[in-house]
Amino acid sequence: MRKVLVTGGTGYIGSHTAIQLANAGFEVVILDNLSNSSKGVVARIEELSKRQVDFIEGDIRDHELLRNIFSQHTFDSVIHFAGLKAVGESEEQPLRYFDNNVSGSIVLFDEMIKAGVYKLIFSSSATVYGDPGYVCYSENTPLAPINVYGRTKLMVEDILRDLKKSQPKWQIALLRYFNPVGAHESGRIGENPFGVPNNLMPFISQVAIGRRSKLMVYGNDYATPDGTGLRDYIHVEDLAAGHVAALKTLGDVNPFITLNLGTGKPYSVLEMISAFERASGIKIPYEIVGRRAGDLSEYYANADLAKEILGWQAKLGIDRMCADTWCWQKSNPEGYGID
Template sequence: MNILLTGGAGYIGSHAVVALAAAGHTPIVLDDFSNSHPQVLERLRRLLGVPVRCELGSVADVTRTRALMERHQVHAVIHFAAYKAVGESVSAPLKYYDNNIRGLVRLLQAMDAAGCRNIVFSSSATVYGQGGTMPIAEDAPRGHTNPYGHTKLVCEEILGAVQSSSRAWRVAILRYFNPAGAHVSGLIGEDPGEVPNNLMPYVSQVACGKRPYLVVHGDDYPTPDGTGVRDYIHVEDLAAGHVRAVEVLADSVEGFTINLGTGQGHSVLEVLHTYEEACGREIPYRVGPRRPGDVPTCWADVSRARALLEWRATRTLHDMCVDAWRWQSRNPEGLRRPAPVRPEPATQRLFWPGRTEIPYASPREPRGLAGIGWRPGSAWDWEKSIRWQLRPRLTGEHP
């Protein structure tokens, strides 16, 4: 399928590009780079071996978005494009209501005009408000504690109304919990800009010396160590969830709403100490006051995702920390500098839904690569090995 990814150059979007290509789909990116970096396109080219189709533009431009979808014969849209900083949404709510809600409405108008009515929407666990009984299921009461969460809630309501208006519309709403980690190659990851909004990139910046210490917001919550507990999900698992969602949606007669998480909570101090193990460094921290609106615990009920999508998160918190540290240590300036010529070789495994597990290790000692032309003692192209592993195995091809 030809899949349009709005905001596809961002953190989650770029990983979804890789996952979709690995699954045999054709990703097309629409991004205005207001919240991302064009340099990611070259890194994606290095990962995939071919340039990524990308058009500079905004979803608010209905005419241009419609033309893009018609030109590429788009089958479905994954809508990532949105502002997402909770703190900024409190200080600049109109900016968030205008961009996030108006942007979705304009996108839906363009889709309707182009005759493409399958959409996967990037929502958030923030729509559960103050939470409730853990783990949180999709039918739990919804609410919001900040303007950002409110925009996601309103967007869900809009999508529900559009889907109810015509059987031609099929909508998948994916409620993320806490994305973390980076691509195993170290070529793409989270580049938060000046001040990180999420825990993992903040810890990463402290670990590499960009910040003196981590501020832990509250250590008096009713949790085992007193710090807040969240459901952290590896961004590659999250990307795989999008692949399954868009595939299942194509064969569905109606839409669905699904949590994407691991179903397991980790405290702030658990994340910090696991990251210390991953990077081999002590990470200093100080305890500060609670932040308004923060809830003590929040993790997902993932039973619906397992049943409907036949998907589950496979990577651990340690995997997230290892991959985040690889990304941070090799890209201390994020995406503002060219990618390293030779990324640090990975020693893990690649997974994607419905595909074979591909083991790989050092460029000097590739394992599990029999039959693709590698001979002991020959030079090994690390990027070529990654590209080979990203190809659908059924083709039998290798670069």
């Protein structure tokens, strides 16, 4: 059985991917410092996958811990999710983001080399593209991130490109996400941000459940059909499936791949609100306020290359995204609580 180390594996995307990995026959070991996730997620991963998952609480910046992990396990590959991911927070705390996202990745890659593990899936982001002046982003879109978070992702991508040049034995997939939403259809795992949500869907669902009074819509004067920003939302289950497909595809024929994971169809903020109201039967109160600095009016993925190389494409649409989010939120009104 192939064994994979999943850093950040109790987080939103990591937990959904861990289930799909286990279902695909991989033996899963999770490393997470629980800075934005809950240990109780592990039991739910095991419940849903019906497989045992090894969990290690710790930080990717801890050389000694990683050395011990790699000495105790024989890994075929690593999926690297662990990282801070709030754009606004990254602007306020740049050193923290560079330390965690970039320095932490360097420590991880160094210990992988020492352990002889050269197969890696890296969780990157569409923020590496910045604002190119057009709205459909392919993998050839210029890389010019406009915030600290995006720059940390691009720096790690650059490190991995240089590693591949210096040591051709590396097999690497850079997966650039657009806007993950949704939850496992069971309602047992989902997005559970600590504090005030930074993303639209968990904010909407927390308003629906009564944890927040209303949603703030930042700007309705964009050059879009209804004036609100358009984004490419992708169901987290589709995103997780993309990671499993990438892990299976990486090899001698495809040793280094860079792929967008998105749907190619953007939805506006108001369209997402309407879809969630349909799914939940609850009216979502919202207030139009001024634009946020750095927000773009519209962007979405050209994901044709992922379909060509991985045989993967997003399958789940906006109604399923909202239905699964609501199933998760109404079943877990306080998130994972004390799990």
